[in-house]
Amino acid sequence: MSAALTTPGAVTRFLLAGDARFTLVSQATGRRFTYRLREASERPGTYWLSALTGPDNETNYKYALTVRSSPMGGWQAYATKGSKIAIDAPSVTAFRWWFARLTSGEPERALEQVEFWHEGRCGRCGRLLTVPESIALGLGPECAGRS
Numbered sequence: 001m002s003a004a005l006t007t008p009g010a011v012t013r014f015l016l017a018g019d020a021r022f023t024l025v026s027q028a029t030g031r032r033f034t035y036r037l038r039e040a041s042e043r044p045g046t047y048w049l050s051a052l053t054g055p056d057n058e059t060n061y062k063y064a065l066t067v068r069s070s071p072m073g074g075w076q077a078y079a080t081k082g083s084k085i086a087i088d089a090p091s092v093t094a095f096r097w098w099f100a101r102l103t104s105g106e107p108e109r110a111l112e113q114v115e116f117w118h119e120g121r122c123g124r125c126g127r128l129l130t131v132p133e134s135i136a137l138g139l140g141p142e143c144a145g146r147s
Contacts (some may be wrong), residue, residue, distance in 0.1 A: 002117045003135045008107030011116050014138040016047075017123035024098055025115040033091040034119075036061050045069055049077065051091040057119075064092050067099070075103040 002023070005011045014020055018039040025032040034052035039045075047067040054060030062084040067077045077099050079087045086092065094114075101110035120129055124143035129135045137144055 002120050003138070005116050005118060005138055006111060008102065008111065010137065011102065011107075011111065014118055014123040017139060017143065019126050020123040020138075021119040021121060021126075023117045023119070024094060025117065026094070027113050027115065031090075031094075033094050035064075035091075035095060037067065043068075049095065051085055051089075051095070053085070053091075064089075065095070075099070 005014055014022070015037055016039075020037045021034070022037070023032050023034045034057065036050045036052075037047050038050075039047050045068055048063055049065040049067050050061035051064045052060055053062045064079070064083055064085040065077045066080050067075065070076045077096055079092075098110050098114050101107065118138040120135065121127060122129055122134070122140040122143050123138045124146065125140065127140055129138070129140060131141065134140050134144070
């Protein structure tokens with residue numbers, strides 16, 4: 001029951017909701033990578049990006065990057081000592097390329113070249129979405145009111 005989000009505002013709202021699971025699909029190659037972006041409960045505004053590395057799409061995620069707003073404005077996505085996936089791995093390279101365009105004045109280009117799919121669960125609380133409007137938004141009705 002996944003759905004594509006096609007506007008920069010909808011994608012950003014979903015990503016920053018707190019527990020977003022999503023897939024990026026290259027328009028050019030068809031290659032896809034699945035990620036989970038969770039807000040760090042002890043550090044509001046800081047997110048942990050994990051990439052799916054195995055067949056179980058509930059448990060086979062490995063930490064790749066920290067994502068946070070920059071004190072100078074904009075966003076940063078960077079590896080840390082705890083990163084379990086190399087910075088030059090295809091999944092990390094793809095996310096960094098896409099995220100840089102989404103957050104640096106080229107959001108339309110990011111969404112023209114890469115499809116963004118959420119996984120049919122609320123980007124904030126993770127509950128299964130069943131209402132068509134909620135599926136289209138990527139957030140349940142209660143969470144949409146809080147984000």
